Amino acid sequence: MAASSATDPATTRTASEGSTPLENEVRDDDMEHSNGEITDIRGLRECRLSWTAQLHRQFIAAVKHLGEDKAVPKKILGIMNVKHLTREQVASHLQKYRMRQKKSIPTASRSKCFDQDGCMEITDYSLPKDDLSSGSECMLEERKDYPSEDLQDLQWDSDKQEYGPCLWNF
DNA sequence: CGCAGAATAT
DNA sequence: GATATTCTGC
Numbered sequence: 001m002a003a004s005s006a007t008d009p010a011t012t013r014t015a016s017e018g019s020t021p022l023e024n025e026v027r028d029d030d031m032e033h034s035n036g037e038i039t040d041i042r043g044l045r046e047c048r049l050s051w052t053a054q055l056h057r058q059f060i061a062a063v064k065h066l067g068e069d070k071a072v073p074k075k076i077l078g079i080m081n082v083k084h085l086t087r088e089q090v091a092s093h094l095q096k097y098r099m100r101q102k103k104s105i106p107t108a109s110r111s112k113c114f115d116q117d118g119c120m121e122i123t124d125y126s127l128p129k130d131d132l133s134s135g136s137e138c139m140l141e142e143r144k145d146y147p148s149e150d151l152q153d154l155q156w157d158s159d160k161q162e163y164g165p166c167l168w169n170f
Numbered sequence: 171c172g173c174a175g176a177a178t179a180t
Numbered sequence: 181g182a183t184a185t186t187c188t189g190c
Contacts, residue, residue, distance in 0.1 A: 049183070088185080093182090096181090096182070
């Protein structure tokens with residue numbers, strides 16, 4: 001458990017973020033080799049997108065608007081209108097999102113209902129427009145009157161999830 | 171050939 | 181467990 005994986009994912013930017021804090025230039029390409037040398041730096045690629053609750057909301061809102069069954073990465077991407085962010089990133093997250101539904105619903109069906117990880121109910125699905133540059137505006141209105149059946153996503157992470165200038169390095 | 175989905179790897 | 185990457189099907 002020495003776990004030195006002090007990733008510290010949440011504290012992306014809290015208060016001040018004026019001075020380019022991270023400069024990712026580390027391209028450690030050291031593959032593992034069966035020599036006596038330590039080369040375990042692999043796996044330490046911190047460049048993963050942190051899906052914050054705010055980002056989640058835009059994702060969820062887009063999915064809800066399109067329809068869970070019709071929501072495809074490209075459309076979600078377009079509706080979210082987040083400058084960076086690739087289709088793969090949305091697709092990857094979409095998998096997780098869908099996986100959660102498939103596991104939550106058929107499992108309990110409607111018996112236990114109370115989750116285990118303390119999912120907090122989000123009653124505010126607004127589309128706050130993150131960044132915009134082109135005239136791509138999305139007028140989406142969200143209501144919280146979904147069928148109470150799909151109540152699962154989101155995990156209110158402490159209080160770091162203040163939304164603002166989403167700036168992940170690319 | 172691009173996109174979406176699942177499978178797999180990190 | 182979460183996200184990225186890879187592979188396959190369409």
